[in-house]
Amino acid sequence: xxxxxxxxxxxxxxxxxxxxxxxxxxxxxxxxxxxxxxxxxxxxxxxxxxxxxxxxxxxxxxxxxxxxxxxxxxxxxxxxxxxxxxxxxxxxxxxxxxxxxxxxxxxxxxxxxxxxxxxxxxxxxxxxxxxxxxxxxxxxxxxxxxxxxxxxxxxxxxxxxxxxxxxxxxxxxxxxxxxxx
Amino acid sequence: xxxxxxxxxxxxxxxxxxxxxxxxxxxxxxxxxxxxxxxxxxxxxxxxxxxxxxxxxxxxxxxxxxxxxxxxxxxxxxxxxxxxxxxxxxxxxxxxxxxxxxxxxxxxxxxxxxxxxxxxxxxxxxxxxxxxxxxxxxxxxxxxxxxxxxxxxxxxxxxxxxxxxxxxxxxxxxxxxxxxxxxxxxxxxxxxxxxxxxxxxxxxxxxxxxxxxxxxxxxxxxxxxxxxxxxxxxxxxxxxxxxxxxxxxxxxxxxxxxxxxxxxxxxxxxxxxxxxxxxxxxxxxxxxxxxxxxxxxxxxxxxxxxxxxxxxx
Numbered sequence: 001x002x003x004x005x006x007x008x009x010x011x012x013x014x015x016x017x018x019x020x021x022x023x024x025x026x027x028x029x030x031x032x033x034x035x036x037x038x039x040x041x042x043x044x045x046x047x048x049x050x051x052x053x054x055x056x057x058x059x060x061x062x063x064x065x066x067x068x069x070x071x072x073x074x075x076x077x078x079x080x081x082x083x084x085x086x087x088x089x090x091x092x093x094x095x096x097x098x099x100x101x102x103x104x105x106x107x108x109x110x111x112x113x114x115x116x117x118x119x120x121x122x123x124x125x126x127x128x129x130x131x132x133x134x135x136x137x138x139x140x141x142x143x144x145x146x147x148x149x150x151x152x153x154x155x156x157x158x159x160x161x162x163x164x165x166x167x168x169x170x171x172x173x174x175x176x177x178x179x180x181x
Numbered sequence: 182x183x184x185x186x187x188x189x190x191x192x193x194x195x196x197x198x199x200x201x202x203x204x205x206x207x208x209x210x211x212x213x214x215x216x217x218x219x220x221x222x223x224x225x226x227x228x229x230x231x232x233x234x235x236x237x238x239x240x241x242x243x244x245x246x247x248x249x250x251x252x253x254x255x256x257x258x259x260x261x262x263x264x265x266x267x268x269x270x271x272x273x274x275x276x277x278x279x280x281x282x283x284x285x286x287x288x289x290x291x292x293x294x295x296x297x298x299x300x301x302x303x304x305x306x307x308x309x310x311x312x313x314x315x316x317x318x319x320x321x322x323x324x325x326x327x328x329x330x331x332x333x334x335x336x337x338x339x340x341x342x343x344x345x346x347x348x349x350x351x352x353x354x355x356x357x358x359x360x361x362x363x364x365x366x367x368x369x370x371x372x373x374x375x376x377x378x379x380x381x382x383x384x385x386x387x388x389x390x391x392x393x394x395x396x397x398x399x400x401x402x403x404x405x406x407x408x409x410x411x412x413x414x415x416x417x418x419x420x421x422x423x424x425x426x427x428x429x430x431x432x433x434x435x436x437x438x439x440x441x442x443x444x445x446x447x448x449x450x451x452x453x454x455x456x457x458x459x460x461x462x463x464x465x466x467x468x469x470x471x472x473x474x475x476x477x478x479x480x481x482x483x484x485x486x487x488x489x490x491x492x493x494x
Contacts, residue, residue: 016196045206083317089202091458092454102188
């Protein structure tokens, strides 16, 4: 049955856990995932009148689009927004270590690391090296280029290619998994 | 019947609160102003997770935080701990020293101040502390004794609410830069190097302008001669018109350091609450309306502009 436009409770009941685990796997940080998860549902509650879909699949896609927008803002700004929670007068409650551990366990973060390691192994050495230097060692692109004995433009392209390949791997798996539930 | 685990309990609890808040919001719903747009950021998101794997997978939060810091315009958090003592007060008795801790960051401006409540002479001791913060257009004021938080949203990052109240640097999150700027534009004068508590400081003095209405306010900043990091400040207030009242207080900096800003340290900028904290959430427009209504209802309301015309009896 399709989710009614105003039926935020049904949307929450259906997606509360999958969405939280989706966010945990995207951030590898249970506390941040909880913050983004709460903000996503608050956003959905506030803007649900604008949702024009009729099916459960459309409502799931709409909810995950909100979540991905929250994620993008989080990675750009370094903190989870709370504007929609503030508008609903819902304040953040602290999460205890038990809850954080349970989110981490249910999200399978340990397994995710293994999967990603395997995915990384499939990248070419040049691309993997560029990702390592830029993302982990936090070197500027000029230094990445120097170490790889290539141009800065080529170094940027390798990093971009590496991250894009991994993003594709993650996206198809996690989104399909989340929306299918 | 088994007790739900913390995970299910949290999800049940939030669901109930979301449902209730959503119903209240729907009742007084206004048109939403924002539109949803899909954003990219996938590569950046993946980068943080990749960092966990490539760095060995052990340091879950640290590796992610480091990757985030590298991929976002982070900067740092300035932390300062200071103690304020009244050193001269001929109008009232003394009070106990007050300890203040503050954390601030720029771009966008964010800050948090935590102050204990000093005991005043002849008064019973006061429990708890007060906290204030500003972040993304929202101010928060927390009273630990009552476990109560007041939240006001709708401010601008360019407005005065975004400026941290502080004697050092006139409310900016960067006291060193502000003190240099004040020296350059003549707001403070350089009185050269002095010896204070066994160390050499550079003394900057802000002298008062003569005013018939305002108290004379003299501020003496002692800063590190090289870095301009604040060491102590002395504020003297005199009220020459009323009677020779004089108040002087000294703020001594006990800790002053920078902390790398990442997702973990950013929580220092948030006021911690308990599971029982009560919240009062308003917008700045609501607060202004409430204040205006109170002013208009006051006995001297006729003096207040913009009050609705009162029928003359």
